[in-house]
Amino acid sequence: MGFKGRDIEVIPSAGNYLVAACDSCSAVGSKEFDIVKVPADVAGRFTTRVALLEVITVGAVPQLITAAIGNEPEPTGAQILQGVYDELAAFSLKNIPVAISTEKNFPTRQTSLGVTVVGCCQNSLRVATSLPGDLLYCMGLPKVGNEIEGPGDPEIVNNSQLQKLLQTAAIHDIIPVGSKGILGEAGLLSANILRDFILESEASIDIEKSAGPSTCLIFTAAAPIDCSVFNSVPCTKLGRIV
Incomplete structure (x- = not known):
């Protein structure tokens, strides 16, 4: 399945x-x-x-x-x-x-x-749990090939930051970004719940670029997220589910 x-x-x-x-x-x-x-x-x-x-x-x-x-x-x-x-x-x-x-x-x-x-x-899968009105975020930056400064690159998401996301009640879907890019994954996320998304960010992040080995991920949240709790990794609000 x-x-x-x-x-x-x-x-x-x-x-x-x-x-x-x-x-x-x-x-x-x-x-x-x-x-x-x-x-x-x-x-x-x-x-x-x-x-x-x-x-x-x-x-x-x-x-x-x-x-x-x-x-x-x-x-x-x-x-x-x-x-x-x-x-x-x-x-x-x-x-x-x-x-x-x-x-x-x-x-x-x-x-x-x-x-x-x-x-x-052992519990419900975290798939297609986003709701209309959810905010859409990106954690980490899309990088590929020699752009990546090794496993400790401070601009790519790590397990510690992921665990904080998983433990945050307001978080719904979490999707690693690969070759489809942020835009591609966001489109699939919203299509999974028969909804759409709108971009509201003027951030310089390239939403069409491949993220190689999942250097970033997107997630939805029912309420605004304080990105400072994720240490130094870039965290960008992209838009919302409609």
């Missing part, structure tokens, strides 16, 4: 929901034919991040992760896995089981991997 505008699959199970999300990454690493040159562990971190955000933002708790690495076990595979484990630790999930596969038959000249996260939601 999929949800329009959400990159997840959901299966009802014994009164709960199993939620799965995946992400792939190619040509990002330190191999000969990689286009974006970064250490392999960075590719592992950001690919893991995308799948985790998709699962966590709908209210599910990750239970299992798989890492399908299209490269040799050493050194690239080990470096990617270090990034996977580092990102899990950043999300306080360092003890989660990880199923791993690497390429052991052929040499490779370009970095590639796929990450799947499976979570469990």
Whole structure:
């Protein structure tokens, strides 16, 4: 069971929901034919991040992760896995089981991997919960490729800020932004509840730009949000649901 505008699959199970999300990454690493040159562990971190955000933002708790690495076990595979484990630790999930596969038959000249996260939601899914009149915000800035200053980039959303959102009663939908850009995700969010949205912000944020590995997210709120509680990450009011 999929949800329009959400990159997840959901299966009802014994009164709960199993939620799965995946992400792939190619040509990002330190191999000969990689286009974006970064250490392999960075590719592992950001690919893991995308799948985790998709699962966590709908209210599910990750239970299992798989890492399908299209490269040799050493050194690239080990470096990617270090990034996977580092990102899990950043999300306080360092003890989660990880199923791993690497390429052991052929040499490779370009970095590639796929990450799947499976979570469990024991309550109602946080999907299509927005209401007419809700305010629409963006947290973080859309960045892609070499624009990202590593996992600690202060302009991209992190798990600590996400957890504050999840614990705020006024917050309704939370959606990670990827290649569709802020405008694309906002359109899907409003379409999911058979509504529309209007932009009321003159902020300089580029709403059509790809956010790469979910460097920002959009969320709706029933009341104005004090963005200062989210520390230094940029937080912009975009408009409202109508």
